Amino acid sequence: MTYRAPVADMLFTLRHVAGLDRLAADGLAPELEGDMAPAILEEAGRFAGDVIAPLNRIGDKVGSQLRDGVVTTPPGWREAYKAWTDAGWNGLTADPDFGGQGLPQLVQAACVETWNSASFAFALGPLLTAGAIEAVKAHGSEHLQQTYLAKLVSGEWMGTMNLTEPQAGSDLNALRAKAERAPDGTYRIFGQKIYITYGEHDLTDNIVHLVLARLPDAPAGTRGISLFLVPKFLVNPDGSLGDRNDVRCHSIEHKLGIHASPTCTMVYGDEGGAVGWLIGEENRGLACMFTMMNNARLNVGLQGVAIAERAFQQALHYAQERRQGRAPGYTGEGMSPIAEHPDVRRMLLRMRAQTQAARALCYRVAEALDRAHRETDPAARKAANERAALLTPIAKAYSTDIGVEVASMGVQVHGGMGFVEETGAAQHLRDARIATIYEGTNGIQAIDLVQRKLPLSGGDTVRGVIAEMRETVNAVAQSNAPGFGKTAERLRDAVDSLERATAFMMEALGARPNDALAGATDYLKLFALALGGASLATKGLVAADDSGQPARIASARFFAEQVATEAPALERAIVDGAGAVGDGALVLVA
Amino acid sequence: MTYRAPVADMLFTLRHVAGLDRLAADGLAPELEGDMAPAILEEAGRFAGDVIAPLNRIGDKVGSQLRDGVVTTPPGWREAYKAWTDAGWNGLTADPDFGGQGLPQLVQAACVETWNSASFAFALGPLLTAGAIEAVKAHGSEHLQQTYLAKLVSGEWMGTMNLTEPQAGSDLNALRAKAERAPDGTYRIFGQKIYITYGEHDLTDNIVHLVLARLPDAPAGTRGISLFLVPKFLVNPDGSLGDRNDVRCHSIEHKLGIHASPTCTMVYGDEGGAVGWLIGEENRGLACMFTMMNNARLNVGLQGVAIAERAFQQALHYAQERRQGRAPGYTGEGMSPIAEHPDVRRMLLRMRAQTQAARALCYRVAEALDRAHRETDPAARKAANERAALLTPIAKAYSTDIGVEVASMGVQVHGGMGFVEETGAAQHLRDARIATIYEGTNGIQAIDLVQRKLPLSGGDTVRGVIAEMRETVNAVAQSNAPGFGKTAERLRDAVDSLERATAFMMEALGARPNDALAGATDYLKLFALALGGASLATKGLVAADDSGQPARIASARFFAEQVATEAPALERAIVDGAGAVGDGALVLVA
Structure with a gap:
């Protein structure tokens, strides 16, 4: 089973959750006139699936090897990298003055996802190059820019x-x-x-x-x-x-x-x-580093989305082919495909809903980055910048956490086959495991969120995001579309919990920093569940108005009723965290 | 960092949660007079730490190799296996007529844990032998018993x-x-x-x-x-x-x-x-297989406990040595050990609390198996048998699930080092990953719990277990020991959720089997959180009465306030599962 880019869901999320349509309507994405965005995604998806994805397993098996100071990449990798740069994929968002295409981050986000789904290890190199381009562009001298930028943008270096x-x-x-x-x-x-x-x-x-x-x-x-x-x-x-x-x-x-x-x-x-x-x-080197941090963290978040998508596709394919037992109510001949068994379906739905929620979070960050660069009004730029700053640690940590969880669930869906390396499911879990660690561990992301991002504009930034979630919840509550089940109710609980936990955090931050830090990871997850749930609900609402695609509503419902239900539990853990975690002297004695 | 058996916690759990003291008081464990149990555990722990644990890494690196039909185990493994069988560890619970020592499962459970902590791959072989012994003993002819049992019990075969x-x-x-x-x-x-x-x-x-x-x-x-x-x-x-x-x-x-x-x-x-x-x-082969199923599943559950304990020890050691940053309130010189940072401490506490809860669940099953074999009153044997049957899938699935989670968190605590194989943290995650799959996947365990075990004695078995949890919760509520925080409150919520979810399941089972199956995995987890929380609370109560060891109370509190808080969320997911999971035709379309 090879990888196929989920172009339809990518585009739907870009347009309706991440505001690609609004960006275009505001005149901030002139490069994307007509069908440019779908065309780019289709072509990227084809390249990823046809050229890169087949190299993922040999990349894992052979690995890069060091001999006498020379590192040799796996067979086929040089050729694939050359084909990829020749096709111009390296410079998608870079400055046209240096050979780039100057496209929005939104489009790039979907492309980064697809390269990483095809091969995480392959796509990682260019992510580092992108960081170098950004640093040299923002802070490098004229001499450095002229000497290095064009080569870095083309991918020649x-x-x-x-x-x-x-x-x-x-x-x-x-x-x-x-x-x-x-x-x-x-x-x-x-x-x-x-x-x-x-x-x-x-x-x-x-x-x-x-x-x-x-x-x-x-x-x-x-x-x-x-x-x-x-x-x-x-x-x-x-x-x-x-x-x-x-x-x-x-x-x-x-x-x-x-x-x-x-x-x-x-x-x-x-x-x-x-x-x-x-x-x-x-x-001032650290300041230079920080200018590219947000972007790099977004890209690592996208790696989480990417590996989850790949693992989901593989598990779904297997579960539709593999037959064992007979599910209650199954009317076909002989044994059922295991996807018919409720417990396996639950796993597949959880994998899909979490992947789509993480995708929505990451694409939202990309939109904020685009607005931060493209808005003409300074206040709008500042607001977008702060929004990107606020959401980046959430997108990075949540997406990479679910990357590991979804990849692990993919192993589980495969049963014994999942533990055998030839199947490929285990590789996704092994690959995914780095993303929660590098580019700032997820614990660091949570601390960043609580200590640096919640106080932005005196809390107005976070309150603005929460207010938008409330609007979505109200819209679901007022929707007559069938299939939403208890989506509105459960999401309202989640947003309520987030609001109270936010107030707790803001209050704790000054006087009792350890109390805030003890609950930071749970707080980040709570935020992601509420915003991820609201994002899938937004997709469900558009689908209900539009063609009534029931799968989007089903995904929103599953997330709200089966995943975001954890929100009140997280709120409780956050508020009680100081007592349970705090007494360090005692608690680590066996 | 090598492994040291947590003999103190093992014994405390055996005595006060799993009822080793009661078993002895009831005259059902004559072999354990005096200090037999601690002596066995100390010796097993020493053997595991000194002889087996050092072979774990080479076992991973070299692996067993097949050449010309011959499988060669890693260097040192033959010698270690011989030393282990020579010391008599293979036949701990086996019939003395065939050279075994006839000891209770309770003691064996702690030993199985320690062998698996030392090396999961090493300890796995003898677990299979134990199953073969049981099958031949229970169902084999006199000829088969005479020919094979003594050799299997000694471990020579x-x-x-x-x-x-x-x-x-x-x-x-x-x-x-x-x-x-x-x-x-x-x-x-x-x-x-x-x-x-x-x-x-x-x-x-x-x-x-x-x-x-x-x-x-x-x-x-x-x-x-x-x-x-x-x-x-x-x-x-x-x-x-x-x-x-x-x-x-x-x-x-x-x-x-x-x-x-x-x-x-x-x-x-x-x-x-x-x-x-x-x-x-x-x-009638399947019936023969099923007689040893409970035991084998308990042993796999113990593998989950074992790998979690090993990962926890390694992470704790690292977090106490590795220094980065300064934690708020840290008064030492220079950088703090990372264990001082609230977020790292939270991870360590979560690892420990989950490991100890899983240990308690597994040891409880061992006690029920002992009573099922040793009680003289048929009604008491039947009750113990059903209790073992009820708790076995919970112990197997929860322990192996947290085995993966704890091992993964162990990688996270190590940061970048965790992703490097030489560190050893990643091996625990890779090893742990099989245990949720084999001996019946954890999804199968959940189905077994709901479909076969809840109906035992018309529901009296499960109601009895829940009633005991309530007693523990009440005792915590009445305790004046400081340090319990909101333990009673949170555990009461968990037991309430479990009771309602149980009623829902029993009702759904007959009329709407798919509704029950959709929530089975969440139900199993809910059960484990309530019973695991009650088990740690029991330890905390004894510690409070006894020497006041604050670490046991802290662990009970952490589990109740930070882990078992998920219980109401699981209840909601269970009750809503039918709608969110059920509509299979729709939900798996992209």
């Missing part, structure tokens, strides 16, 4: 992000990599970086490393970190490749999943110092 | 279970393996069996296969299945090994986890028929 060191993971205060000023205005970089995704490989002739390091006179902590561009090969004035730079891949990790994505330990400056160029200002 | 065929997994109706009567009273067996755990290996000189097959004149369906004993080597009258039997390992699976446990495709009768002996009566 790839980019990396070098943050982590053994002692500095979630906490970059502890960063030790050093940078020294050279007389010619460049820098020399020294140090070791770990977990560098696609730090070394054979997909491109050059690799553009973005590296965080400290200058000798830098202040301690994160206010003393600078960002440098360090190419694998120096670039001559005519754009040709020059000397090999003093950076090498020391080893690659043996990982649970994404075997084809080389996770490298990189060593800088072993032979006198790697030549680097400052990006932005000295000691 | 191992046993296997051969049920599954490609078309017959959860549904044994579709079984096709054939048996023919031979003139000498033996049988000839033909057919292919898949997923045969330890079907071939080098740990023992002989392997005793128990095989389900059909006689030529057998009725269709499961009433036409017979059980046969098929040894790898025929056994001469003097007990020495004779000819190689016509059974061979065709291939072994490449699996997500438990790499050291060879999962074999076995071929019977390719060269004229494998010689087999009937166990029990013709066409």
Whole structure:
């Protein structure tokens, strides 16, 4: 069973939940006139399904291999990457001045999803390149932009992000990599970086490393970190490749999943110092990093959606083919397809509803990013920016959490077959498992949401989002469409819980930060359940008005009645979290 | 970080939740006089930690290998297995007439847990042998018992279970393996069996296969299945090994986890028929299988507990060593151990509380099995038997579900390190993943609970268990011990939900089976949350009366306030399940 992009649901979600139609109506998406969006998605889906998806299993089996400092990607990967960049997919949202197509994030979000469904490990490399493009574009000098941007946008070169060191993971205060000023205005970089995704490989002739390091006179902590561009090969004035730079891949990790994505330990400056160029200002490197954080986190959220979609398709296909037992009421011959058994159907419906809810959350963030860039009114830009900031940690954490859950359920639907690697279901679980960890663990996302995002505009941002959910709930309550069941009732409970939990959090934040932090993860999930439920309900309402597609209503109902029901439980856990979690001295004794 | 058996918690749970003290007071455990139970557990724990646990990683890395029909276990495994059987651990509960020690299941349960914590793949083989012992003991002829039991009890030979065929997994109706009567009273067996755990290996000189097959004149369906004993080597009258039997390992699976446990495709009768002996009566093979089902399912539940305990220990150790950031209120120097961060502590507490709740559920089943065998009053035996039958699917499914969840959370606590195989956290997740599938998927457990177990004694069995939970809740409500927080309140909500959901299920079962089946999985979880919460509360009450160990109260509180809070949500999902899940025709269209 190969992968087929769910173009219909992607488009429906883009148009009716993420506001692609409104964006166009507001004149903010002139590139998408006519049938541009569907055409792009159809073509991306075809490429993903036909060219990339077949490479996913060999990518897992063979993996990327390091020998004598050279990393070799799995058979077929170089060719696929070249075909993908030749077709122009790398530069979809990039500045047309550097060869990009300047399309909205909304369209890109759907494309990122489809590349990752086809092969998570394949699609991961270009995500890092996208971050490098953004950093160089926003903060790089004219010289750096002219030298690197066009090649990065075309995908002829790839980019990396070098943050982590053994002692500095979630906490970059502890960063030790050093940078020294050279007389010619460049820098020399020294140090070791770990977990560098696609730090070394054979997909491109050059690799553009973005590296965080400290200058000798830098202040301690994160206010003393600078960002440098360090190419694998120096670039001559005519754009040709020059000397090999003093950076090498020391080893690659043996990982649970994404075997084809080389996770490298990189060593800088072993032979006198790697030549680097400052990006932005000295000691302001973290700010440069943060400008691309939202986008990278959205992309990781989309990886969660992607792996869930892939796992769902595979499980559904299996459950419709595999026959065991006879489901009550089954009228066919012999054994039923296992999809007919209520418990298996419950699993499939849960997989689908959660995948679609996560998709809606991610696409909503993409829309907010588009408005933040495209609105002409500064107030509207600010509002959109804050909305993106608020929703990004939710989209990242919820989507990657359900990525793991849905992939695991996919294994379960396959029964014994799911545990056998040849089936492919287990690979999705292994691949999915990284996404809750990298680009800020989901615990960090929850803390970010509670500490930094709830206070935005004094709470008006979050209250605005909740108010919109209420409108949706009211619309469902007033809808006469059959099939919604208790959707309105259950979603109202969820939004009520979210509202009370939000008030609790805002109050706790100042006086009792530990109380807020103890419940942060549950709060993020509660937010996702309410907003995810409202998003599916929105789709159900449009479907009811429109062609009456009952599957969309059924999905909204399933989410509200079977998934979002957890909301009041989360509220209780949040409010009580301080007592249960707080007494640290006692609770961790056996 | 190696594994240390949690002997204190095991014993406390055995004594105060699973009623080991009561069993002894009732004169039903004469073997456990004095300090026998703690002595056995200490010794088992030492053996598990010192001898088995160090082999777990190489077992994963090298795995069992098939070459020319011969399966070789990983380096060190033969020696460890020999040392383990030499120490007498294989025959702990077996009949002393055949060299066993006749100890209660309660003690065995704790030992099974500790072997599986040390190495899931290692401990799995003896679990199959235990099933074979039970079947031969209960249904085998005098000849079979004399020929095989002593060797199986000592562990000199191992046993296997051969049920599954490609078309017959959860549904044994579709079984096709054939048996023919031979003139000498033996049988000839033909057919292919898949997923045969330890079907071939080098740990023992002989392997005793128990095989389900059909006689030529057998009725269709499961009433036409017979059980046969098929040894790898025929056994001469003097007990020495004779000819190689016509059974061979065709291939072994490449699996997500438990790499050291060879999962074999076995071929019977390719060269004229494998010689087999009937166990029990013709066409009654499934009944023979079912006599050992409860026990095997309990053991798989214990595997869930075991892997959760191992993952928890590893994560706790890491979180106390690894330093990142500064937790609010942390007063030490430099960065805090990550265990000080509320979100990490929440994960650790959740891991521990769920592990301990699952342990309590499994040990409760073991106690019921002991009483079912040891009570002298027939009514008491029947009641205990039904209690074991009721609780077994709950213990199996909940424990293995949390095994996966806890192991996954263990990966999360490790951050990026968790995704790197050398750390070992990922192996626990991979190993744990099988336990929700085999020995009856957890969906099958839920169906068994609802369809077969709730109706026992007209519902009196389940009502009795719920009534006991109420007593515990009332005792917590009346306790003056500090630290319980809202434990009583939350548990009362959970028991109320369970009681209403039970009434709903009993009512739906007859008239609307699909409605009951749609909510079966959620119902099982609800039951486990209420009973798990009550079990931890029982421990907390004893601790409060006793030495006031605050960690036990804290764990009870955490479970009640942060985990069992989901109970009302599950009740809602169960009652609404029919509508949301039921409309199968619509809901699986994209």
